[in-house]
Amino acid sequence: MTSIAHLYLSHLIDKDDIVIDATMGNGYDTLFLAKHAKKVYAFDIQKQALESTSLRLSKHQIDNVDLILDSHENFSTYVDTFQGVIFNLGYLPHGDKSITTKAQSTIKTIAQMLLKLDQHGYMIIVIYPGHPEGASESNEINHFLETLDTKKYKIIKTDLSYQDNLPPYIIWISKT
Ligand SMILES: C[S@@+](CC[C@H](N)C(=O)[O-])C[C@H]1O[C@@H](n2cnc3c(N)ncnc32)[C@H](O)[C@@H]1O
Structure with missing residues (x-):
């Protein structure tokens, strides 16, 4: 699913774009995003994520990223105008599984980012319903998406319909 999310992003991103990674994780x-956009603002609430990402970026000599140790809920403190966003929800792989994204703060942030997103901007959300917190987050995000004005937003869902065990899926929202 991450590869498919990147495939979509490679189609959407322009080299002059300012983009947000709302859940940095291992980077x-x-x-x-850093390889394809002009500037990246990446958020995570765990210091471990920043350390892991910082190491990854330095190996690739990347210098167009601000790594921010804060919840994505506070994005507007750090970034004003942006063209794209990715959320890769859930917990840090190889990290503390009890620290995971939560429906309420995720939806609050998605709603605020959609309002601030540039005209013709894009948002990719990778959702993991296969763990308990992820299942309720998935349900609540879908309820929220049903409330969006489809004249303003086009929403595409990509899922593994024929696979068992609640696999991850992607939501791609384009501002029209
Ligand atoms: C599945 S991981 C992200 C994977 C990552 N994008 C990558 O490429 O490795 C989810 C991350 O979201 C972070 N997270 C949870 N709540 C958050 C919040 N409110 N704001 C920002 N990050 C959060 C977790 O700490 C975790 O590192």
């Missing part, structure tokens, strides 16, 4: 998405 795979941050690195991808």
Whole structure:
């Protein structure tokens, strides 16, 4: 799913874009964005994520990223105008599984970012319903998406319909 998310992003990102990685984790998405965009603002609430991402970026001599130890809920303190966002929800792989994204703060941030996103901007959300917190986050995000005005936003869902065990899926929202 991450590869597919990157495939979508590679189609969407312009080299002059300012983009947000709302859930930095181990920095795979941050690195991808940094290679394709002008500037990346990456957020995580765990110091471990910043350390891991910083190491990854330095190996690739990347210097167009601000790594921010703060919740994505506070994004507007750090970035004003932006063209794209990725959320890769859940917990830090190889980290503390009890520290995971939460429906309420995720949806609050998605809603605020959609309002601030540039005209023709894009948001990719990778959702993991296969763990308990992820299942309720997935349900609540879908309820929220149903409330969006489809004249303003086009929403595409990519899922592994024929696979068992609640696999991850992607939501791609384009501002029209
Ligand atoms: C699945 S990981 C992200 C994977 C990452 N994008 C990568 O490429 O490795 C989810 C991350 O979200 C972070 N997170 C949880 N709540 C957050 C919040 N409110 N703001 C920012 N990051 C948060 C977790 O600490 C965790 O590192």
